[in-house]
Amino acid sequence: MNELIKTIVTSLVDHPEDISIREQEDEASVTYTLSVHKDDMGKVIGKQGRVAKAIRTVIYAAGSAQQKKIYLEISE
Known part of the structure; x- marks a missing residue:
């Protein structure tokens, strides 16, 4: 899951x-x-x-196979 998050975010940032x-x-x-x-x-x-919500939607969908709730927090 870490790699998925990193892949998505890497394309967005400078x-x-x-x-x-x-x-x-x-x-x-x-x-x-x-x-x-x-x-x-x-x-x-x-x-x-909107972008944060879209990232969370992808993460939640990818993690739906797990039996645990997945949360994504964004901090500085």
Whole structure:
């Protein structure tokens, strides 16, 4: 899942070397925390959060085979 997130986000940002993804897993869920360069934050979130919502939709669909809820958080 980390590679999928990184592949999607890399095509959107100007500073792909600053992408980092942390994974935190517990019994019922998996939370991925994505952080990007501060100049790329707007590109990842998009107007009114449309790009972030689209990324989350793809991640949720890809993770639907797992029996856990998947969350994607975007931080600076």
